[in-house]
Amino acid sequence: xxxxxxxxxxxxxxxxxxxxxxxxxxxxxxxxxxxxxxxxxxxxxxxxxxxxxxxxxxxxxxxxxxxxxxxxxxxxxxxxxxxxxxxxxxxxxxxxxxxxxxxxxxxxxxxxxxxxxxxxxxxxxxxxxxxxxxxxxxxxxxxxxxxxxxxxxxxxxxxxxxxxxxxxxxxxxxxxxxxxxxxxxxxxxxxxxxxxxxxxxxxxxxxxxxxxxxxxxxxxxxxxxxxxxxxxxxxxxxxxxxxxxxxxxxxxxxxxxxxxxxxxxxxxxxxxxxxxxxxxxxxxxxxxxxxxxxxxxxxxxxxxxxxxxxxxxxxxxxxxxxxxxxxxxxxxxxxxxxxxxxxxxxxxxxxxxxxxxxxxxxxxxxxxxxxxxxxxxxxxxxxxxxxxxxxxxxxxxxxx
Amino acid sequence: xxxxxxxxxxxxxxxxxxxxxxxxxxxxxxxxxxxxxxxxxxxxxxxxxxxxxxxxxxxxxxxxxxxxxxxxxxxxxxxxxxxxxxxxxxxxxxxxxxxxxxxxxxxxxxxxxxxxxxxxxxxxxxxxxxxxxxxxxxxxxxxxxxxxxxxxxxxxxxxxxxxxxxxxxxxxxxxxxxxxxxxxxxxxxxxxxxxxxxxxxxxxxxxxxxxxxxxxxxxxxxxxxxxxxxxxxxxxxxxxxxxxxxxxxxxxxxxxxxxxxxxxxxxxxx
Amino acid sequence: xxxxxxxxxxxxxxxxxxxxxxxxxxxxxxxxxxxxxxxxxxxxxxxxxxxxxxxxxxxxxxxxxxxxxxxxxxxxxxxxxxxxxxxxxxxxxxxxxxxxxxxxxxxxxxxxxxxxxxxxxxxxxxxxxxxxxxxxxxxxxxxxxxxxxxxxxxxxxxxxxxxxxxxxxxxxxxxxxxxxxxxxxxxxxxxxxxxxxxxxxxxxxxxxxxxxxxxxxxxxxxxxxxxxxxxxxxxxxxxxxxxxxxxxxxxxxxxxxxxxxxxxxxxxxxxxxxxxxxxxxxxxxxxxxxxx
Numbered sequence: 001x002x003x004x005x006x007x008x009x010x011x012x013x014x015x016x017x018x019x020x021x022x023x024x025x026x027x028x029x030x031x032x033x034x035x036x037x038x039x040x041x042x043x044x045x046x047x048x049x050x051x052x053x054x055x056x057x058x059x060x061x062x063x064x065x066x067x068x069x070x071x072x073x074x075x076x077x078x079x080x081x082x083x084x085x086x087x088x089x090x091x092x093x094x095x096x097x098x099x100x101x102x103x104x105x106x107x108x109x110x111x112x113x114x115x116x117x118x119x120x121x122x123x124x125x126x127x128x129x130x131x132x133x134x135x136x137x138x139x140x141x142x143x144x145x146x147x148x149x150x151x152x153x154x155x156x157x158x159x160x161x162x163x164x165x166x167x168x169x170x171x172x173x174x175x176x177x178x179x180x181x182x183x184x185x186x187x188x189x190x191x192x193x194x195x196x197x198x199x200x201x202x203x204x205x206x207x208x209x210x211x212x213x214x215x216x217x218x219x220x221x222x223x224x225x226x227x228x229x230x231x232x233x234x235x236x237x238x239x240x241x242x243x244x245x246x247x248x249x250x251x252x253x254x255x256x257x258x259x260x261x262x263x264x265x266x267x268x269x270x271x272x273x274x275x276x277x278x279x280x281x282x283x284x285x286x287x288x289x290x291x292x293x294x295x296x297x298x299x300x301x302x303x304x305x306x307x308x309x310x311x312x313x314x315x316x317x318x319x320x321x322x323x324x325x326x327x328x329x330x331x332x333x334x335x336x337x338x339x340x341x342x343x344x345x346x347x348x349x350x351x352x353x354x355x356x357x358x359x360x361x362x363x364x365x366x367x368x369x370x371x372x373x374x375x376x377x378x379x380x381x382x383x384x385x386x387x388x389x390x391x392x393x394x395x396x397x398x399x400x
Numbered sequence: 401x402x403x404x405x406x407x408x409x410x411x412x413x414x415x416x417x418x419x420x421x422x423x424x425x426x427x428x429x430x431x432x433x434x435x436x437x438x439x440x441x442x443x444x445x446x447x448x449x450x451x452x453x454x455x456x457x458x459x460x461x462x463x464x465x466x467x468x469x470x471x472x473x474x475x476x477x478x479x480x481x482x483x484x485x486x487x488x489x490x491x492x493x494x495x496x497x498x499x500x501x502x503x504x505x506x507x508x509x510x511x512x513x514x515x516x517x518x519x520x521x522x523x524x525x526x527x528x529x530x531x532x533x534x535x536x537x538x539x540x541x542x543x544x545x546x547x548x549x550x551x552x553x554x555x556x557x558x559x560x561x562x563x564x565x566x567x568x569x570x571x572x573x574x575x576x577x578x579x580x581x582x583x584x585x586x587x588x589x590x591x592x593x594x595x596x597x598x599x600x601x602x603x604x605x606x607x608x609x610x611x612x613x614x615x616x617x618x619x620x621x622x623x624x625x626x627x628x629x630x631x632x633x634x635x636x637x638x639x640x641x642x643x644x645x646x647x648x649x650x651x652x653x654x655x656x657x658x659x660x661x662x663x664x665x666x667x668x669x670x
Numbered sequence: 671x672x673x674x675x676x677x678x679x680x681x682x683x684x685x686x687x688x689x690x691x692x693x694x695x696x697x698x699x700x701x702x703x704x705x706x707x708x709x710x711x712x713x714x715x716x717x718x719x720x721x722x723x724x725x726x727x728x729x730x731x732x733x734x735x736x737x738x739x740x741x742x743x744x745x746x747x748x749x750x751x752x753x754x755x756x757x758x759x760x761x762x763x764x765x766x767x768x769x770x771x772x773x774x775x776x777x778x779x780x781x782x783x784x785x786x787x788x789x790x791x792x793x794x795x796x797x798x799x800x801x802x803x804x805x806x807x808x809x810x811x812x813x814x815x816x817x818x819x820x821x822x823x824x825x826x827x828x829x830x831x832x833x834x835x836x837x838x839x840x841x842x843x844x845x846x847x848x849x850x851x852x853x854x855x856x857x858x859x860x861x862x863x864x865x866x867x868x869x870x871x872x873x874x875x876x877x878x879x880x881x882x883x884x885x886x887x888x889x890x891x892x893x894x895x896x897x898x899x900x901x902x903x904x905x906x907x908x909x910x911x912x913x914x915x916x917x918x919x920x921x922x923x924x925x926x927x928x929x930x931x932x933x934x935x936x937x938x939x940x941x942x943x944x945x946x947x948x949x950x951x952x953x954x955x956x957x958x959x960x961x962x
Binding site for chain 2: 088116121142171189
């Protein structure tokens with residue numbers, strides 16, 4: 001009974017992979033992608049890119065709107081960087097068009113795409129120029145008057161707090177400082193669209209989190225559209241207004257971080273973003289928006305609330321986030337979504353613990369529990385026989 | 401990991417360097433020999449250096465050699481750098497395979513063949529042989545060495561630096577002069593030095609392509625060497641060795657200092 | 671387009687001054703000697719037309735090369751001398767390169783420079799230096815007799831042995847540098863692993879280090895073998911009358927006999943002999959570069 005008390009705490013405290021402010025949460029009302037009157041600032045129209053026989057990007061269509069912080073997320077080699085490099089002009093699409101503000105820019109070389117600037121993964125700082133010269137480089141290419149360049153460089157350096165290092169060369173800077181020079185150099189051009197290719201990949205974890213908030217601050221204060229490429233799902237969840245999950249050259253799902261996490265479209269997306277339990281089964285009944293599933297593990301029946309169009313007998317997968325699974329020593333009173341098993345492994349992470357439980361057929365279910373003071377009773381340990389349950393709202397039906 | 405010299409390694413390095421350097425050291429030492437007989441030590445003297453100054457022919461040949469080397473090294477570096485860019489940056493084009501063959505073949509081509517074929521070309525197009533034909537011949541083979549030196553630098557520098565320049569609005573030409581060239585400058589300088597010394601050294605190709613009035617130092621040395629070892633030749637050789645050694649040492653000192661400075665800077669940034 | 675200017679400048683230069691000359695050499699090898707300037711016929715004459723020009727070309731010079739054992743012997747002995755000298759260079763160069771690659775890291779740039787330095791000093795001068803050492807009353811004999819190691823002076827100068835010494839000495843840096851660069855890439859941890867798994871150091875070398883250094887061995891051997899085959903200066907200055915090498919034959923055919931067509935035929939055959947190693951070398955280089 002005491003275990004029950006911890007249930008709500010576990011569900012809210014041990015929140016999804018990140019916590020903290022989210023500037024572009026859908027609640028804030030910023031959602032131009034839902035507004036049919038809005039024209040996208042960037043449009044990939046059926047874009048394909050082949051390198052020899054290898055298809056890096058397969059007929060991708062994607063709209064990105066002004067002031068968005070858009071993330072392209074996927075494992076390395078999924079085509080996300082190629083997509084970005086095509087927008088910057090370093091790669092030519094094999095097929096399809098790229099539009100910026102309604103203009104077809106597919107054939108333009110990078111130096112004629114003044115709306116677009118890029119921050120490189122390697123930073124690509126000019127080693128023979130000082131910080132100041134690096135940041136002013138793009139402005140000098142435009143032939144801007146000297147005084148104006150100086151003012152713009154000053155402004156950009158102030159934005160990223162680099163003023164004390166104005167006369168240093170890149171090799172006299174730390175990794176975090178170099179990253180800020182790279183950012184300032186692109187921002188100084190005041191592009192409408194800023195491209196960031198794994199911009200924080202070289203930083204250690206702590207610095208990376210700081211830099212993420214700095215990117216969000218600058219994005220908001222300048223009103224620039226940011227498009228970031230990353231393989232780090234936490235980073236994408238933290239910074240982005242919308243995320244496109246990519247795999248093998250295809251865009252699998254485009255949605256807000258919240259929707260991606262709560263309603264992934266496929267097992268691939270569910271597994272890529274955060275931890276997930278996937279239970280295989282067959283649909284055995286549909287009634288009043290509740291779908292009954294006969295589990296592949298014998299004796300397991302699941303019920304879940306879903307509008308997914310499925311038919312009786314169809315093979316489906318039920319995805320449940322570990323923090324939504326309750327774990328107890330005693331059999332819970334509720335009658336739905338109850339499974340029993342033996343604890344196989346316990347991972348103690350300080351604020352939370354993971355419990356990996358074998359429920360038969362080699363299937364494992366992970367439950368997450370916050371280690372709050374409210375958790376009383378005997379601790380759950382290896383080889384314990386335990387019960388697990390989750391509400392009908394927690395499971396998501398996936399058909400692919 | 402801290403590696404240390406093992407006995408085997410020390411022995412092989414010491415013997416190897418002894419083999420490489422003893423002949424050169426003996427040559428230098430005997431250039432200061434008082435005696436005209438090469439094998440008899442007659443005490444220290446610099447008289448052979450003095451007599452060089454009065455050897456009009458040798459001085460003229462030296463001057464021709466330096467001019468050829470300077471002009472050919474400069475053109476070879478320009479053409480070689482262009483060739484390196486073609487090979488590393490311009491991607492595929494029709495005739496690329498032939499081009500890379502043309503760049504690498506002269507590196508291993510026997511000099512007698514290069515020399516003979518160039519001479520026959522100059523005769524066929526009716527070009528007067530002399531200073532300029534030697535220079536053209538030297539540009540041709542040393543540009544390939546220059547191309548290899550610059551190419552290896554272009555291959556290992558981060559291409560995204562050039563992309564960044566173009567992304568910031570620099571045209572390919574601007575990005576080359578403002579970004580690429582300053583970064584590869586050390587390699588371009590070593591390419592020039594290499595082309596210069598190759599030209600300074602060449603006997604065979606110059607002998608084929610020369611004409612009346614254009615005798616280079618190696619040709620002069622060769623014709624005297626055939627007659628036997630003389631202290632004057634030792635003296636000229638010593639001067640040439642000193643010239644090249646100082647150049648190489650200076651170049652390596654400059655690069656070493658800049659890499660040490662970079663290391664110190666990197667330390668400071670921590 | 672600008673791109674084409676960049677390609678055109680070096681391309682046209684090399685076509686004009688490297689490729690076209692080879693066709694002229696080939697054409698000349700099919701011509702006949704003449705007492706004229708230039709000393710060969712036919713010279714292309716517009717008034718007589720192409721057909722007339724081609725009808726005068728023949729393979730006479732090649733049958734002459736085949737019929738005279740001097741040329742055949744010179745070819746065979748060039749290839750033999752170059753091959754043997756290449757092996758010697760490998761034996762001398764490998765321990766040096768190995769020692770350098772296993773030297774303390776801070777020493778390596780200095781050692782590298784010491785290997786490169788002789789390569790920058792004049793080839794002619796380095797060959798010349800050996801004359802004073804090897805000749806009958808030279809420094810080597812002087813030294814050995816002084817210490818009573820020999821009583822009669824050794825006859826090395828003007829023999830094939832002197833040519834071997836000259837080639838090994840002159841081309842040693844070409845062998846060491848590629849060997850060093852492939853040996854340096856091999857982590858000493860691999861040998862430690864082999865020894866840990868029960869292979870004694872000598873066997874670990876043959877089973878691990880040597881196979882991994884093969885790219886360097888191949889590149890080094892080709893870099894020595896190819897130019898050594900056509901070498902002129904070394905056999906001319908250090909070799910004797912019994913040392914036949916094709917580069918020297920070509921030179922004397924051209925400068926002493928003024929027989930341009932025959933020297934062209936010699937050049938064509940020499941080139942044919944070297945085509946295989948040159949292509950192998952280029953392929954190896956291409957692979958190296960693509961691996962980067």
